[in-house]
Amino acid sequence: KNQVEQSPQSLIILEGKNCTLQCNYTVSPFSNLRWYKQDTGRGPVSLTIMTFSENTKSNGRYTATLDADTKQSSLHITASQLSDSASYICVVRDSNYQLIWGAGTKLIIKP
């Protein structure tokens, strides 16, 4: 069964610290993996997308990695800011255009 598992479920860190969120998937056949950021009261907004051949992709202080062999991805946030408080959702697309969504990681940045 195609699944996307995210960890941790929630995370609290101090402003200025770094953090890494994890995404493991069992989707096959794989097409691409995307990370979304969802602020409270808003819809998800795409941060990065990676295809099979890409190992890393950055968007400002956000860096996503992909290991297609182990079927794992991570999202690393550098020098966190209060505005990074949000839910981060990993979603994998298979070759049939189906999207398999993770449940998200809720990140809280404390001053």
Place this chain on the structure above:
Amino acid sequence: ETGVTQTPRHLVMGMTNKKSLKCEQHLGHNAMYWYKQSAKKPLELMFVYSLEERVENNSVPSRFSPECPNSSHLFLHLHTLQPEDSALYLCASSQAKTGASTDTQYFGPGTRLTVL
């Protein structure tokens, strides 16, 4: 803003009410989606419209009825809902349902629905 608007932002309704959610996209996209988002659960795809034709209906109860009068507007008609239907309902649009695999979905802010 993402170019996708939803109204109302909040809705409280009784189980016998009839209400409608509205979504409008200003991006010139051809595909529109309804999702249900419950706390601590993955997004659940409810309906997909491509060029105003419904192409996907993921076993959604008949008390949810979608309508897509044109490529820019999408409605979700609600009737005799249950308390477990309380959730955030998100609308999204994309260039095409089966276009490039990297095609991005753009989401509206959602309607927070509470069924009493």
